[in-house]
Each structure stands twice: as C-alpha cells, then as structure tokens.
Amino acid sequence: MAGEDNNMKHIKYLNTLDEVRALVSKVQEKRIPGILGLESLKHFFYRGQISDSFELKSSLSRFFIDSKRLAKVEEELMIAFKAEMIAKGKFGKVMLHDPSMDFQNEWAWLGQAQHYRLPTRMLDWTLSWEVALFFAVENNPTYNDHDSQFWVFSVPEAIVMHDTKPELYYRTDPYRIDQTWLINPSFFWTDNNKNETAETRRARMHGKFLIQSLENTLKPLEDQADIIPNIEKYCIPKGAKGQIRLELAADGIYGEFLYCNEDDVINDLIYNLRNKFNLT
Numbered sequence: 001m002a003g004e005d006n007n008m009k010h011i012k013y014l015n016t017l018d019e020v021r022a023l024v025s026k027v028q029e030k031r032i033p034g035i036l037g038l039e040s041l042k043h044f045f046y047r048g049q050i051s052d053s054f055e056l057k058s059s060l061s062r063f064f065i066d067s068k069r070l071a072k073v074e075e076e077l078m079i080a081f082k083a084e085m086i087a088k089g090k091f092g093k094v095m096l097h098d099p100s101m102d103f104q105n106e107w108a109w110l111g112q113a114q115h116y117r118l119p120t121r122m123l124d125w126t127l128s129w130e131v132a133l134f135f136a137v138e139n140n141p142t143y144n145d146h147d148s149q150f151w152v153f154s155v156p157e158a159i160v161m162h163d164t165k166p167e168l169y170y171r172t173d174p175y176r177i178d179q180t181w182l183i184n185p186s187f188f189w190t191d192n193n194k195n196e197t198a199e200t201r202r203a204r205m206h207g208k209f210l211i212q213s214l215e216n217t218l219k220p221l222e223d224q225a226d227i228i229p230n231i232e233k234y235c236i237p238k239g240a241k242g243q244i245r246l247e248l249a250a251d252g253i254y255g256e257f258l259y260c261n262e263d264d265v266i267n268d269l270i271y272n273l274r275n276k277f278n279l280t
Contacts, residue, residue, distance in 0.1 A: 012234045014150055017133075017247045023234070024129045027152055041157045045125035045182065045208055048136030051146040052235055056221035058210075060119040063279055067214040074121060074175060077277050081113055084269050093266065104170040111185060111209060118270050119279045121217050122209035125153060125182065130253045131206060137241040137248070138255065148241065150234040153210075155182045174211065180227070183209040 014020050027044050034041035047056070055062075060077075064070040085091055094112045096105045114122045126132050136148040161169040162184040169183075185208075211217075221227045236244065248254065274280050 012232075014234045014236050015240050017244050020129065020133055020150065020244075023152075030154070043155045043157065043160055043182070043184075045127060045153045045155060046129045046132035047123075047125050047149075047151040047153065048132040048134065049149040049151070050136060050138055050140055050143045052149055053146065054149065056123065056151065056231075057219075058119075058121050058123045058217055059117075060121050060279070061217040063119070064218060067218060070121075070218070071175070071214055073277055077118070077273065077279075078109065078113065078175075080273055080276070081118055081269075082109060084273065085266075088265055088269055090263070090266055090269070093263065101166055101170040103173050104166075107170065107174055107183070107185070110174050111183070111207075114209060115207060116266055116270055118273060121214075122183070122211050123221070125208045125210055126206045127208065128206040130248060130251065133236075133244065134248055134253050134255075136236055137245045139245060144241065145238050147238050148236045150236055152232045152234075153182075154230045156230075160184050177211055178213045180210070180212045180216065183211060185209075 014023065031042065031044065033039045049056075060074060061070060064073070085094060094109065096108050100108075110120055110122065114120045114124065133150060136150050159179070159181050161181045163169075169181075210221075216224065221231060222233070
C-alpha cells in the first residue's frame with residue numbers, strides 16, 4: 001500500500017477548467033524564448049483521451065504486434081477506402097490537390113481517412129487545448145467512470161511538417177516514413193468545403209497528425225525514450241468530467257460542432273471496412 005500511495009503522489013491532476021487554463025498559460029510562456037530567438041523554437045500540441053487506461057498509440061497500430069502485418073493491412077485498407085469512396089460517389093468529399101507534388105495527395109488521402117475515423121497510423125493532436133480537453137471529458141457511458149488523460153507535447157520545429165517544407169514533406173511516401181513527424185497541413189477554404197466533411201472537421205478540431213515508422217508506431221509514445229522528455233501527462237478525475245464538459249459547451253466546444261456534418265454513407269462505409277479488416 002505504501003508503494004501505491006507513493007505512486008499516486010506523482011500523478012498530476014487537473015480538477016477544474018480554471019486549472020487547465022492555468023496550465024496552458026504556463027505552457028505558452030515556454031514558447032517565449034524560442035519566439036525571441038534565444039533558443040530553438042518549439043510548438044505545443046495537446047491530446048485528450050477519455051480513459052486513463054489508454055496508451056498513446058495510433059488507432060491502427062493498436063491492433064498489431066508485427067510491423068510487416070501492419071504494413072500489409074495499411075496498404076490494403078487505404079486501397080479499399082479509396083475504391084469505396086469512389087464507388088459510393090463520395091470522391092468529391094475528399095480534398096485533393098491539382099496539380100499535386102509527388103506524394104502530396106497520398107498525405108491528403110491519409111489525413112482525410114483519419115478524420116473520417118478510419119484507423120490509420122496517424123495519431124491525432126491539436127493546437128487547441130479546449131478541443132483536447134473535450135475529448136478527455138466527452139460524455140461516453142463506457143468511460144464516464146474512468147479518470148481521463150490530458151497530454152501536452154512539446155515538438156521541435158525540425159520535425160513539424162507543413163507546406164513550407166515541400167521538399168521533405170510532399171516528396172516522402174507516408175507509408176514508408178522512417179522517422180517521427182508532426183504533420184501540420186494547411187487548411188484551405190474552398191467553395192466545396194461544405195461537402196468536405198473531413199476537412200471541415202479538421203479545421204474545427206485544429207487537427208494535426210503524428211506519424212512514425214512502422215516499428216516505432218507499435219510502441220506507445222510514453223515508452224519511447226526520445227519522446228518521453230517532450231510529453232507531459234495530466235489526469236482528470238472522473239468526478240470532474242461533467243462540470244468541465246458543461247463549461248466547455250458554454251464556450252462553444254461540444255460534440256455536434258466538432259464532428260459537424262456526419263455523412264451516413266461514409267459512416268457505413270467506414271464501419272464495413274473496419275469489420276472487413278478486423279479493426280473493431
């Protein structure tokens with residue numbers, strides 16, 4: 001029992017929305033030296049997980065222990081996803097680039113699949129602490145009696161991929177990446193945006209994606225030696241979830257807004273693919 005009490009002392013809890021705000025203010029202060037050029041610039045991203053029993057692993061990697069099997073299923077799954085989106089007349093719901101550079105549209109397909117909730121090797125992060133907090137306290141009867149997790153990830157500029165790094169980003173095959181990248185794709189509003197559900201969802205969630213090599217993605221981030229110094233974990237007690245959820249809703253952060261226009265055809269398509277590939 002003494003050992004258990006000791007471990008409990010090391011758990012950092014966030015009990016109220018104000019405590020989360022105070023934490024985020026301290027996090028943002030850490031960016032100042034980088035902004036002033038006194039040290040390397042770092043970016044801070046957030047992630048919420050509804051249960052403290054969860055690991056920081058991508059939705060696809062949770063189903064595998066072998067990287068070769070993961071690679072095979074990943075390739076077949078994305079081929080099937082593209083084919084089904086076209087067959088069901090939903091190709092226009094995916095935002096692609098024309099013209100595109102090398103693997104630019106492969107990155108686009110992968111990001112869209114992620115936000116349509118198809119399991120991928122990407123792990124969602126967000127620039128918005130409020131969005132991350134929502135996913136930590138979201139109303140879900142299965143997990144309402146679980147403490148939840150709120151993660152802060154300090155990411156060096158060198159591994160953040162965006163449109164200003166096309167030589168690195170777009171010319172790399174996402175399925176054969178051999179390093180850790182935080183993908184920060186630009187958001188472009190188009191006349192068709194009301195139909196691009198995944199893109200609208202990504203914009204509202206300020207969604208960013210962590211992707212790693214096949215070998216590393218099988219290991220939880222919190223167990224990776226080079227990642228550990230850059231992540232901080234906080235727990236939200238189960239008894240605090242309801243009040244925080246209400247206060248977030250009052251600030252305009254709630255499920256219907258974040259998930260936006262659900263598409264029943266695409267939802268069914270994703271459901272069928274998950275079952276076909278045993279990803280449930």
